[in-house]
Amino acid sequence: MTTRLPSSPNQDNSAFVTPLKVAISPKRFSGTSDIRSGAKELSLSSSWVTINEAHLNSYSDRLLQYAIDYDKELDPRFWILSDPIASFAFVIVVDYLNFGSGYFEDLQKNSTGSGYLTFAQGLTSYFVEHYPFKPSHLTNITSDQMTEILQQRDPSPQVSILIDLLVKAVNELGMYLEGNFADSFVEFAKYLNRDVDDCLKTLIELPALADYYEINEIAFYPLKKAQIILSDLDMIWRFHHKNLDVAQIPFCISGIHKLTAFADNSLPHVLRVEKVLEYDPALESHIQLGGRLEYSSWAEVEIRAATIQSVEMIHAKLLGDGITLYPNQIDAAIWTSKHDPLLSGKYRLSLSHKCKSIFY
């Protein structure tokens, strides 16, 4: 039983640096409703992060301009669009490896200034050069190749640690697909031709997607990358379905509207700058002084739980105004707004929280 830490900050910053996760069996997970209920329960009893509903309502209206239709937004610099299975394979790899934000501070980024887009651009080049290949090809990707994919020259010690984590992750992804899906992206695609809840029950078996645990006897399932994989597969399906019929696209994820926000460092940063999330002053100064948050420390949990809960509230508020925008679409709009040149200045004036994990 984890006792709650004092809400008033004190010299002891254990709420920032003490991991509190208790491992639980993946068998307990029943689907996206578990993600919502855990996040809601944790955000209601939160002491480091609060949700300002008035600011949330006004921000919801401002956000609408970023609710882009991804179908026409896929940029071939950052996506493999040649055929449905090539796109499927690319999404599985890019999103499985979509982590390392806690190591990004000295990452050399491309002109977008985005760590993710720097990686996605490098992986696109890798696919253009090497694909088609079977999943087992991933088990042979080396540190030098990953350094090139990440577009790094002479990586810092921090980035070198990230590169080693990325190599370990991509090698295990290849081994998993080789062993469980006959070394075939098509077989995996056919398997994911089902509801998001069933897809997630399988995806959380993969180590770098096992972003769930119990804290204070509450089961918390942020599952950021497992969910973004499904959201991106839906986007890719819609892209190819413009020119192909259903039979030509082996995967079709149903129930996308049930996904929640993808809780990481990016979304809470935007929500905090927009004053939707309010952090305890001690937490705020810890983050702005470059202090890190341990994965599953109280502060890190409350930030991610409040992020999921805030997006649920934005979804409900817009629905009340007669506007249907699902949490995965709200997530994309928030993330996209962060990279709007007209706005990104204000998001660059402060730091997002940094958490070294393989989950975001």
Ligand SMILES: Nc1nc2c(c(CN[C@H]3C=C[C@H](O)[C@@H]3O)cn2[C@@H]2O[C@H](COP(=O)(O)O)[C@@H](O)[C@H]2O)c(=O)[nH]1
């Ligand atoms: N919540 C959420 N977090 C997202 C994304 C993306 C990009 N994906 C979308 C892009 C096109 C497709 O539509 C993909 O869906 C990256 N990140 C996270 O940002 C962090 C890096 O930040 P920066 O250094 O600024 O790139 C890192 O934790 C990374 O995991 C998202 O969409 N939602």
